[in-house]
Amino acid sequence: MRATESNQDYPFAVTNTAAALLDDAGTVVGWTPAAEALLERRSADVCGRPARELLADAASWEAVLAQGVLAQGGHGGTEGWEGRATLRHGSGGELEIGFRVVPLDGGARGGAARCLVLGAPLELVAQWRQDHAFTHELFLQGRVGLAVFDADLRLLRTNTHLLPYTGVPFELKGLRLADFLWAEDARTIDDRLREVLHGGSPLIGFNTTARTLDDPRGGRAVTIQAFRLQEPDGQPMGVATVFTDVTDHERARGRLDLLYRATGALGGSLSVPRTVEDLVAVLAPTFGDCAAVDVAETVLTGGEPPADAPLTLPLIRMAVAGAETDALRTGTAHFPAVPAGPAARECRGELVTGLDDRPAGAGHDGDPEWAGAVPGAHSAMTAPLCARGIRFGRLTLWRTGDAPPLDADDLALLEEIAARAAVAVDNARRYTKERRTAVGLQRSLLPPATAETPALEAASVYLPADADSGVGGDWFDVIPLSSARVALVVGDVAGHGLHATAMMGRLRSAVRAMADLELEPEELLAHVDDMVLQVVAEAESEDAEDGDHGPPLPSGPAGATCLYAVYDPVTGNCVMASAGHPPPALVGPDGTVEYVELSPGPPLGVGGWPFEPVERELPAGSVLALYTDGLIERGEEGDIDQGMEDLAARLLRADVLGRPLRQARHDIVEGLPPGRLRDDVTLLLARTRRVEDGSLATWHLEADPAVVAEARHLVLDQLTAWDLDELAFSTELIVSELVTNAIRHAGGPVRLRLIRADTLTCEVSDSSNTQPRMRRARNSEEGGRGLYIVAQLSHRWGSRYTAGGKTVWSEQSVPLA
Secondary structure, three states: OOHHHHHHHOOOOOOOOEEEEEOOOOEEEEEOHHHHHHHOOOHHHHOOOEHHHHEOOHHHHHHHHHHHHHHOOOOOOOOOEEEEEEEEOOOOOEEEEEEEEEEOOOOHHHOOOOEEEEEEEHHHHHHHHHHHHHHHHHHHOOOOEEEEEEOOOOEEEEOOOOOOOOOOOOOOOOOOHHHOEOHHHHHHHHHHHHHHHHHOOOEEEEEEEEOEOOOOOOOEEEEEEEEEEEOOOOOEEEEEEEEEEOHHHHHHHHHHHHHHHHHHHHOOOOOHHHHHHHHHHHHOOOOOOEEEEEEEHHHHHOOOOOOOOOOOOEEEEEEEEEOOHHHHHOOOEEOOOOOOOHHHHOOOOEEEEOHHHOOOOOOOOOOOOOHHHOOOEEEEEEEEEEEOOEEEEEEEEEEEOOOOOOOHHHHHHHHHHHHHHHHHHHHHHHHHHHHHHHHHHHHHHOOOOEEEOOOEEEEEEEEOOOOOOOOEEEEEEEEEOHHHOEEEEEEEEEEEHHHHHHHHHHHHHHHHHHHOOOOOHHHHHHHHHHHHHHHHHHHHHHHHHHOOOOOOOOOHHHOEEEEEEEEOOOOOEEEEEEEOOOOOEEEOOOOOEEEOOOOOEOOEOOOOOOOOOEEEEOOOOOEEEEEOHHHOOOOOOOOHHHHHHHHHHHHHHOOOOOOOHHHHHHHHHOOOOOOOOOOOEEEEEEEEOOOOHHHEEEEEEOOOOOHHHHHHHHHHHHHHHOOOHHHHHHHHHHHHHHHHHHHHHOOOOEEEEEEEOOEEEEEEEEOOOOOOOOOOOOOOOOOOOHHHHHHHHOOEEEEEEEOOEEEEEEEEEOOOO
16 A cells, blocks of 8 residues: 555554644644644744644633543543544634544653644544444454455454354464365465465455365355555555355255256156156266166056055166266165055155264164165265155165265255156156057057068158157058059158057058058049048037147148059059159169159148049069158258259169168168158158069950850969969859859950969959949859859959959969979
């Protein structure tokens, strides 16, 4: 501090204080320059005159002297004394001062003593006294720690509650912080104080930890403010510091932060294992050195433990974190038996301390089995995972080494975290149960991923947008039809989850049922469109009746799309129709990729619009790729054109022409985001095959009953040529009945065709649109049993409309070679 600043702050400094020397008669015999400046009266005008003349009221002289008598207990003496007086200023005004009288000797022959009178404006004296009182009281209070260090950072002065912790000496004067604090903590504080001492910049809001040598486990969180003290000439003389104990505040804030982070971790997944793993990762080592979560086994499969049965519940240790995880992974965990009724719903935690005070290798009779699971732990606590009165598991925490022991506040926090964890585990359990149901439903609704038929080789891939649930609204199907033909289906229901899966199942069932009726693709989609409209109408009617505000069934333009294609390996023709679905990609035998030009109708559920078929001839060995839009959408804008170009490139890179499709399918979808797809991805690949000419026989017959015998001979000769004599008898009867019915009921020319593939198909086509039906003939009737015989001899049979009439067909299993 500069000298001028020092003189201004200290009223009785020699260079700043007015002084007068009085003899034993009260005459002014000396007058300092500061006195001249204070009263604007020269020394020559004052010296030699009685001091009472300096008073504004000379009659108050006795009153001024009486202040000294009162200060000395009512009697005279040689001690100095202080008082106040009003003096006459040289300008004619008055000045109120505070003064101090300092006797210089006992006076001549015991008379009045000479004295030195020091004076300063009363306002300055009052300010100095306030500063002195403030400093004095500040060092007496105990809420804030004060300390003054010298230039060597030794303690000069402290209040009695500088560090009210175990291990701090009562007398600190002359000590360094390292004499009673941990070396690391002392060094940290000293380094910052030394910066203040040498740099001069104050230290504001520095947070650190203070741990004593005697009790390092406790420790306190303190905030330090510091500023430099200076000599009058500006040289540093020490550092003044303020230590504020913020341990309770920091612990409260730390607990709140821990609760916040634990709650955030619990909301990151709907998987029970992932949920508890994220939780213990937050708790250890922040809250405890080791943490573990034990969960009832039934929770992992979506079940819940009994709510009121008195039993010991076996647990599985699902997650551990911390230093002693190897010790925590071993052993069998059980809940203690809990009584039925209200006591079973009490989900209270338990705290055990003083574990390190037990004899080595000896447990305590009252200690639970979980408390001693971690070697070296001095305290432990556990809280049950309890929701809706049901215990799902428990959360356990241990502290070891120099960490402070767990206390009741820690247990209350653990119980709160465990309560929230229980809700998260219960939600994950419910989700697991729903997911298992949905996945099981979807797996039961979708066909196998690969298929082999005489018409084609097929392989598929399904990637749900929601990787956690694993279910969505996409579906695919490979449906065997009559005459070695096959139907390929790919559809997409809007939305995800169980609802979309259920709707998908209804659509797939409807498509399969109508495919069995041998409908043309455009006619089949029209019937499915009507079905969707009916389902939506029923759902809206039910919502209106019971006030159900659940999610509506998919409808409208974004409800569901579908592509239906029928491939005939005899002719190589493929007829397809689309209900709002993207066109399939066709990879030709020459390696070129093109997209079939369709005229897509509206999505299913719009109604009132026709669906147009498109026919293409597919050479043998071609690969047809059917997919959903999730495979070709790109970016936020969903650039379909870019996605289709990318799909074409992927098909060529995967070598779909030269490799088995079950291998190539994975390469095509490789690199797509595994968990955050914009939409479900479904890909169905089909490599076409052709029925060889040698496996096909066709005859055109006249509408004459006499040709039935000829037809039988033709078929028997052909079966002999194919080494299928085992089927001669049954095939002869089937052909005889079908040809006879065609001639009798339809008239006109009849076409008879045999197809040898994995089954032996016998077809009889005529010009009639009347579908045959099987009936039960009476005992008295001579006819009416033909179709019954056909049904008994066939693996399956049926009929379908054609452009010129109908075809009745029968299939028989071909004997293994």
